[in-house]
Amino acid sequence: MSSSPPHLPTSTTATTANNNNNNTPCSSSSTALSKKCFNSDCTDFKSRNGWRLRSGLPSFAIDAPRPETEVLVTCHLVEILNAYYECSAYEEGSFCETFHSRASGWRCCESCGKSVHCGCIVSIQAFTLLDAGGIACMACARKSFVLESNPQILLTATSADVTSNPAWSPLFYHAPFPERLKDLSVKSWSQLAGSGPVPWRQAPSLFNPSAAQSELQTRMPYEVDRLDTGERFSAPSLEKRKVEDFSEKFINGNLRIRLQDIVENGNAGIIGEEQPQPPSSLMEDASGQQFGITIPYKSISESNSQIEGSVNALQPAPPPPFTKHFHGSLHNGVDSSVDGHIRNGKPRTDARGRSQLLPRYWPRFTDGELQQISGNSNAVIKPLFEKMLSASDAGRIGRLVLPKKCAEAYFPPISQPEGLPLRVQDSKGKEWIFQFRFWPNNNSRMYVLEGVTPCIQNMQLQAGDIVTFSRLEPEGKLVMGFRKATSAPPSDQDNVSEFNEDNETSQTGNGVSTKGDAELDPSPWSKVDKSGYIAKEVLEGKSSIRKRKSSTLGSKSKRLRIENEDMIELKLTWEEAQGLLRPPPDHVPSIVAIEGFEFEEYEDAPVLGKPTIFATDNVGQKIQWVQCEDCLKWRKLPANALLPSKWACSSNTWDPERSLCSVAQELTAEQLEDLLPSCNLVVTSKRSKDAKKDIDRVEALEGLDTLANLAILGEGEAFPASSQATTKHPRHRPGCSCIVCIQPPSGKGPKHKQTCTCNVCQTVKRRFKTLMMKREKKQSEKEAETKQSEKEAETTRKKQQEPSAEKLLDDEPSPCSNTGSESGSPNKKKTASEGSDDDPNRMKSSTSPFKGQIDLNIQPEREDELSPGSDSGGMMRMLQDATETYLRMQKFLSSDGDNNPSGNHMLSSGGTREKVSDVIMLGSSHQDADKDHPPAFSMNASASTPATG
DNA sequence: ATACCGCATGGCG
DNA sequence: CCGCCATGCGGTA
Numbered sequence: 016m017s018s019s020p021p022h023l024p025t026s027t028t029a030t031t032a033n034n035n036n037n038n039t040p041c042s043s044s045s046t047a048l049s050k051k052c053f054n055s056d057c058t059d060f061k062s063r064n065g066w067r068l069r070s071g072l073p074s075f076a077i078d079a080p081r082p083e084t085e086v087l088v089t090c091h092l093v094e095i096l097n098a099y100y101e102c103s104a105y106e107e108g109s110f111c112e113t114f115h116s117r118a119s120g121w122r123c124c125e126s127c128g129k130s131v132h133c134g135c136i137v138s139i140q141a142f143t144l145l146d147a148g149g150i151a152c153m154a155c156a157r158k159s160f161v162l163e164s165n166p167q168i169l170l171t172a173t174s175a176d177v178t179s180n181p182a183w184s185p186l187f188y189h190a191p192f193p194e195r196l197k198d199l200s201v202k203s204w205s206q207l208a209g210s211g212p213v214p215w216r217q218a219p220s221l222f223n224p225s226a227a228q229s230e231l232q233t234r235m236p237y238e239v240d241r242l243d244t245g246e247r248f249s250a251p252s253l254e255k256r257k258v259e260d261f262s263e264k265f266i267n268g269n270l271r272i273r274l275q276d277i278v279e280n281g282n283a284g285i286i287g288e289e290q291p292q293p294p295s296s297l298m299e300d301a302s303g304q305q306f307g308i309t310i311p312y313k314s315i316s317e318s319n320s321q322i323e324g325s326v327n328a329l330q331p332a333p334p335p336p337f338t339k340h341f342h343g344s345l346h347n348g349v350d351s352s353v354d355g356h357i358r359n360g361k362p363r364t365d366a367r368g369r370s371q372l373l374p375r376y377w378p379r380f381t382d383g384e385l386q387q388i389s390g391n392s393n394a395v396i397k398p399l400f401e402k403m404l405s406a407s408d409a410g411r412i413g414r415l416v417l418p419k420k421c422a423e424a425y426f427p428p429i430s431q432p433e434g435l436p437l438r439v440q441d442s443k444g445k446e447w448i449f450q451f452r453f454w455p456n457n458n459s460r461m462y463v464l465e466g467v468t469p470c471i472q473n474m475q476l477q478a479g480d481i482v483t484f485s486r487l488e489p490e491g492k493l494v495m496g497f498r499k500a501t502s503a504p505p506s507d508q509d510n511v512s513e514f515n516e517d518n519e520t521s522q523t524g525n526g527v528s529t530k531g532d533a534e535l536d537p538s539p540w541s542k543v544d545k546s547g548y549i550a551k552e553v554l555e556g557k558s559s560i561r562k563r564k565s566s567t568l569g570s571k572s573k574r575l576r577i578e579n580e581d582m583i584e585l586k587l588t589w590e591e592a593q594g595l596l597r598p599p600p601d602h603v604p605s606i607v608a609i610e611g612f613e614f615e616e617y618e619d620a621p622v623l624g625k626p627t628i629f630a631t632d633n634v635g636q637k638i639q640w641v642q643c644e645d646c647l648k649w650r651k652l653p654a655n656a657l658l659p660s661k662w663a664c665s666s667n668t669w670d671p672e673r674s675l676c677s678v679a680q681e682l683t684a685e686q687l688e689d690l691l692p693s694c695n696l697v698v699t700s701k702r703s704k705d706a707k708k709d710i711d712r713v714e715a716l717e718g719l720d721t722l723a724n725l726a727i728l729g730e731g732e733a734f735p736a737s738s739q740a741t742t743k744h745p746r747h748r749p750g751c752s753c754i755v756c757i758q759p760p761s762g763k764g765p766k767h768k769q770t771c772t773c774n775v776c777q778t779v780k781r782r783f784k785t786l787m788m789k790r791e792k793k794q795s796e797k798e799a800e801t802k803q804s805e806k807e808a809e810t811t812r813k814k815q816q817e818p819s820a821e822k823l824l825d826d827e828p829s830p831c832s833n834t835g836s837e838s839g840s841p842n843k844k845k846t847a848s849e850g851s852d853d854d855p856n857r858m859k860s861s862t863s864p865f866k867g868q869i870d871l872n873i874q875p876e877r878e879d880e881l882s883p884g885s886d887s888g889g890m891m892r893m894l895q896d897a898t899e900t901y902l903r904m905q906k907f908l909s910s911d912g913d914n915n916p917s918g919n920h921m922l923s924s925g926g927t928r929e930k931v932s933d934v935i936m937l938g939s940s941h942q943d944a945d946k947d948h949p950p951a952f953s954m955n956a957s958a959s960t961p962a963t964g
Numbered sequence: 965a966t967a968c969c970g971c972a973t974g975g976c977g
Numbered sequence: 978c979c980g981c982c983a984t985g986c987g988g989t990a
Contacts, residue, residue: 407983412968416982432970454970461971461982966990973985 125149376400376418378483395488399425401481401498404471409478413468415449422462425484426451426493440487441470442496470495629654646676 121130124142129152131142142150378398400421402408408415417426429435434452441447450465476482479500487494627639637654643664652658652669667674673681 405983414969416984419981456971456982457973457980459980465969969987969989971986971988973983975981975983977979977981 122150124152126151127154129154376402376421378485396494397486397488399484399486399493401483403481403500404476404478406478408467408482409471409476409480411468413466415464415467415471415482417451417462417464419460419462421484422451422453425486426462429453437464437493439470439484439493439495441474442494445473447495627652627658640682643676648676648678648680649682651681 121132122142123130131150131152142152378401400418402415402418402421405416426437427435429451432453432455434450436448437451439447439449447467447470449467449470451462452465453460453462455461474480474497476497476499481498481500483496483498485494485496486492627641629637629639632638632651638651639654639656640649641652641656641658641662642649644661645663645665648664650664650667650670650673652667656669658666664674664676664678672678
């Protein structure tokens with residue numbers, strides 16, 4: 016199997032392009048890009064996100080413009096196949112005007128006369144093809160974009176030169192269109208799709224080779240029949256639904272193309288058709304226009320030369336001896352060839368039936384597949400359909416469920432359930448005989464191929480792989496090929512990669528390879544795509560297909576849409592996260608550009624920057640607040656100050672006066688309080704202000720930490736992080752900082768030893784440590800709050816003179832006694848919760864199985880999120896560190912004025928909340944009898960005395 | 965018990 | 978609501 020792009024940028028082509036053109040702005044390496052925009056007019060070239068060819072070739076593998084005859088091709092390809100046009104002009108859609116200005120392909124809007132370049136990825140959304148011929152710019156088209164009322168408009172398409180290149184359509188799968196263009200592109204695509212490159216329509220001559228041949232002889236080499244369907248287009252848009260809606264209108268409404276008219280008159284205004292390419296090979300198949308194009312458009316003749324020229328130019332070799340005419344046969348939906356397929360008194364397939372073959376069954380043969388199918392013969396290959404193997408199909412039952420319409424359209428008619436044996440040749444030329452039959456099913460039929468197991472096994476197919484059916488003309492032999500599943504979650508045959516940009520292993524095998532199985536990827540599912548998606552997890556075996564509809568477009572589409580949204584979200588946060596990366600001290604990073612991304616490369620691991628709080632001071636100057644590691648005081652720094660992860664007052668070179676921890680904090684507690692929420696981070700706490708402030712801070716840190724996490728992920732994973740799709744549970748969104756998400760996908764990459772000091776591992780460790788510290792802090796705060804609550808409760812009770820009703824459950828250290836004193840750090844003891852506990856806070860603090868111990872030690876046990884045994888080794892060490900930090904924090908908080916004494920967190924909410932006593936009780940008992948007043952904690956002045964031994 | 969066959973069921977578009 | 982089809986399931990060999 017050729018893993019190289021069989022379509023256009025075959026490796027040969029790409030290589031040739033690179034070799035032949037000294038202007039190649041880049042090396043052939045995929046990792047070292049020069050940064051020159053092909054657009055000579057570009058003045059705003061920046062490193063922007065590009066995408067990778069499905070072949071895995073660098074997206075810039077296609078060369079810069081070449082001689083005029085190739086310009087179109089080249090530019091299209093370049094545009095289509097790569098994102099090298101990364102200038103703003105490209106993104107803004109003005110690329111054509113700046114780059115294509117001297118190229119052919121310009122047309123004028125029939126309405127306003129505006130020149131529009133027809134045939135590049137940028138312009139594709141800018142015009143629509145008029146039914147009557149010519150184009151209309153989108154502005155004009157929209158004016159009359161009343162589909163139902165104006166059947167004239169629709170059929171958009173690309174200009175002839177574009178339509179000649181079926182490869183461009185896939186671009187929509189990949190092109191990182193600016194969001195604002197998406198809708199437009201979708202619409203355009205819809206139209207384009209509607210005009211649809213459908214090489215593959217009903218094969219009236221399927222079992223009538225002569226008919227096919229005659230047709231072939233009367234048609235252009237690249238001619239392809241137009242389908243009177245709106246469904247036979249690949250729907251690369253991000254929202255297939257739109258496309259489908261459109262197609263429905265297309266089919267059912269006035270937009271329906273009158274194929275017959277087109278065919279007969281040749282000028283029905285329908286432009287070229289485009290072969291829906293297998294998404295897995297979209298990019299590779301730029302030269303696959305052998306599917307042909309029918310361009311009844313008046314300019315077809317003039318375009319044909321271009322087309323052919325383009326094709327030839329793109330092919331690694333001169334036009335193959337064979338012509339893979341993917342001619343569709345003419346039919347108006349009731350062609351005679353299927354007239355014999357009468358079942359139940361009605362035509363076997365009516366026009367609509369044939370025209371409504373689901374896109375997922377569209378054949379998406381790659382050039383390589385076709386070539387290999389045809390071998391060196393002059394056979395004409397007619398791709399019929401393809402189907403992704405379901406678990407059932409690939410299972411041992413040996414029955415391959417055939418899409419009904421496909422079966423009825425392309426397989427011999429059968430009238431008896433027993434069907435008939437069907438001889439099928441596999442990609443290696445081996446012949447198999449399957450029983451083609453059907454089952455009555457709900458007044459319908461369910462077609463199956465029986466006895467496919469040997470073949471399936473022979474081809475080493477599994478669920479998720481795709482079997483393709485094609486036909487050799489004129490002999491009419493059925494050929495069954497296959498395509499190993501893409502590395503991406505293929506999920507569906509149509510639009511397998513609507514968004515996924517993974518192109519590297521898009522075709523791990525194709526069933527038409529004649530090179531034997533050796534080239535088959537033995538574990539196609541284990542491949543990890545660029546986005547980190549582990550297909551194996553998704554589609555491995557039956558489980559992946561188990562949910563039978565999970566592989567349908569819809570669900571996948573939704574999922575992908577979500578992922579796409581996530582990608583956007585992640586991208587944003589990624590950028591933010593980037594801001595947290597700091598070079599190691601005294602390190603000057605070298606800048607490397609990888610696929611459009613600029614990276615600072617450090618010899619040492621970059622460190623996570625100290626999270627800071629950006630603000631604007633009273634004079635309007637942008638500043639940031641950073642907290643000293645040691646004294647926990649907040650210091651004001653210039654906004655542009657880059658801080659290491661560890662920062663202390665002593666590093667305050669910006670404000671020498673405050674470079675000592677002893678210097679008072681500039682920020683008042685109130686200011687800090689105001690400041691912290693300004694982080695725009697979620698504050699869910701309903702606690703008192705004092706508590707809230709700290710919570711906020713924690714939240715802020717958490718948020719930052721999450722960002723840092725992204726950095727971690729980005730660091731460890733392939734860039735760009737924004738394209739990473741999580742294979743984690745849906746709950747784990749990008750940015751999720753849970754322990755699961757911060758781990759590299761299982762099975763991905765080499766295992767990291769515990770002693771590994773790689774960036775990822777170190778970062779993860781840091782992350783864990785930070786996590787622990789945060790939790791320590793939280794816990795401590797809760798403890799303090801709880802204790803305070805108890806104190807107040809005690810006080811209240813004392814005041815109420817009900818002390819005797821309380822039962823001492825446990826000793827509790829006094830947080831008050833050690834305020835501002837490290838030496839007084841309490842050996843807090845938790846009280847076991849007895850009876851009901853309406854106080855959620857206390858509930859939490861009471862859940863510890865540990866009593867009478869330093870609460871910090873029980874932290875890991877209390878943390879649901881953390882498995883106690885998850886890191887038994889370093890846990891205590893981290894906890895010790897955390898403890899130190901916590902103590903410092905306590906000290907800081909306590910000494911930071913009266914506004915936020917940590918021990919004074921009043922739990923203000925909750926009607927049953929305990930009042931806080933300011934009296935330390937020794938040996939007093941809790942009042943647990945009263946369920947409305949859950950037992951309060953008693954305080955033990957003897958903090959060092961554990962209650963439990 | 966197992967495999968196969970044929971049909972039924974139900975999710976989903 | 979309907980049709981498709983993935984899969985379940987009972988009957989049979």
